[in-house]
């Protein structure tokens with residue numbers, strides 16, 4: 443998978459891809475992430491990328507030309523499955539969306555700033571708009587990192603234990619059951635005996651029941 447991220451602040455994202463599992467995914471050649479500094483496509487001597495909104499109002503709007511030039515250049519090099527604009531008014535990211543995107547080959551993420559991007563960029567290029575939650579960030583960069591992380595970890599070969607992505611919370615619309623490791627007892631707190639029984643069918647049943655119980659308690663909406 444290749445992800446091209448268009449941003450005025452790529453440095454905000456670099457460390458996210460330079461550590462741990464995402465770095466390993468890149469080192470293994472399973473994912474490529476390319477940053478594109480939007481300023482390089484800015485207009486005039488000052489590489490302008492934003493301007494005042496027509497009709498007045500507070501805040502600046504990211505102009506169409508720099509974004510169109512950058513996106514068109516990328517599109518001339520390969521076919522993109524989705525061109526995603528990270529925005530608080532997009533569909534809210536969930537595991538299903540991450541799963542769907544994880545089987546794509548080429549994605550573009552557009553990170554907005556200020557009041558957002560000129561509507562015509564959305565009309566012309568954007569195929570999907572994604573929010574990471576009902577709150578407003580200062581820009582789309584952190585949202586792009588969240589989305590890239592959720593997607594890249596699902597690529598075959600990225601996680602050591604292939605099973606572990608399949609048993610994540612949300613993967614079957616249930617939250618994860620409680621997990622424990624050594625010691626068996628700590629300050630009087632014991633690991634549930636079923637987990638020490640070695641009886642794998644019973645352990646699976648227990649885990650499923652616990653997943654249902656926890657989902658009912660914390661996120662009953664997932665069971666609807």
Ligand code: ADE
Pocket residue numbers: 528529530554572573574575576577578579580581582585
């Ligand atoms: N940009 C600013 N806020 C955002 C959010 N909640 N999700 C995605 N992109 C954003």
